Amino acid sequence: MSCNKSKEFNIEFATRMSEASFLILESNRPEAERAAIYTALLACEIALKSALESAGLTLAEIPKTHNLAKLLTMVSSCTVLISTNAETTRPMPASRLRGIIVDPNYGDATLGNLLQGEKYGASVFPNEIRYGSILRHFPALLMCKLSSKVIQWVNENEETINCSSNPRQTNS
Numbered sequence: 001m002s003c004n005k006s007k008e009f010n011i012e013f014a015t016r017m018s019e020a021s022f023l024i025l026e027s028n029r030p031e032a033e034r035a036a037i038y039t040a041l042l043a044c045e046i047a048l049k050s051a052l053e054s055a056g057l058t059l060a061e062i063p064k065t066h067n068l069a070k071l072l073t074m075v076s077s078c079t080v081l082i083s084t085n086a087e088t089t090r091p092m093p094a095s096r097l098r099g100i101i102v103d104p105n106y107g108d109a110t111l112g113n114l115l116q117g118e119k120y121g122a123s124v125f126p127n128e129i130r131y132g133s134i135l136r137h138f139p140a141l142l143m144c145k146l147s148s149k150v151i152q153w154v155n156e157n158e159e160t161i162n163c164s165s166n167p168r169q170t171n172s
Contacts, residue, residue, distance in 0.1 A: 008059055009050035011154055017043035018147035025140050033140040034129060040140075040147040041125045044068060044115060047150045051075050051094075054158040066126050069116040072098070074163075081160035094161060097153050102146045111153070114138060114146045 017039055025036035048071040052062045055078045063070065076095035083089050098112025113120070122137045123129050129137065137143070 007050060007053050009046055009053050009062075011047060011050045011151065011158065014043045014046035014050060014147075014154075015151050017046065018144070018151055021144045021147055025144055034135050036140040037135070037137055037143045038126060038129045040143040041068065041129065043147040044150045045071065045125075047147070047154045048072065048075055051078075051154045051158065051161055052163070054154075055161040055163040057163060068125060069118065072112065072115045075161075078161050078163045080157040080162075089160075091162070094157070097150075100149055100153065102149050103142055106142060109138075109142060111146065111149055114143065115150075 021036045021040035021043065024032055024039055026032075045066060045068060048068065049062050052071070052074055053059070055075075057074075063074075065071070076093070076098060078094040079091040080094050080096075081089040082092040098110060100111040102109045102111060102114055117138060118124050123132050123135055129135065
């Protein structure tokens with residue numbers, strides 16, 4: 001059971017950031033692509049930190065970093081409960097989120113690959129995206145879709161995500 005206390009990393013705020021990324025892209029302004037990618041990745045960062053907080057990590061244990069690959073690795077080390085049939089659930093590695101396809105029109109456009117974009121030569125989030133002289137990144141619309149997929153996964157799993165080093169406190 002999750003507590004009723006408010007969370008530092010709010011998934012609803014991440015959702016609004018993701019929605020904003022689509023609106024920014026639709027504006028067709030010269031800086032729209034850069035701003036949409038930045039906003040989408042910020043939504044991903046907040047969502048991943050929200051997942052870690054839901055998994056039982058304290059604010060001190062959640063790194064103060066923008067490194068999405070590191071946050072993805074931390075979330076991947078957790079487990080989530082998956083229904084195996086109508087009556088049974090079992091813990092499964094949260095690392096399964098890495099294989100979620102963001103857009104089938106792109107080869108290897110998985111959540112894992114896109115969140116580790118710097119490994120493939122993409123501009124470093126956040127500084128190179130905001131201030132870099134040349135933006136090297138995946139298409140902005142794909143990154144907006146990525147933020148939606150990350151948020152969807154967190155929403156679907158926030159009640160059952162658990163990091164084994166930080167078991168949830170349960171009250172009878």
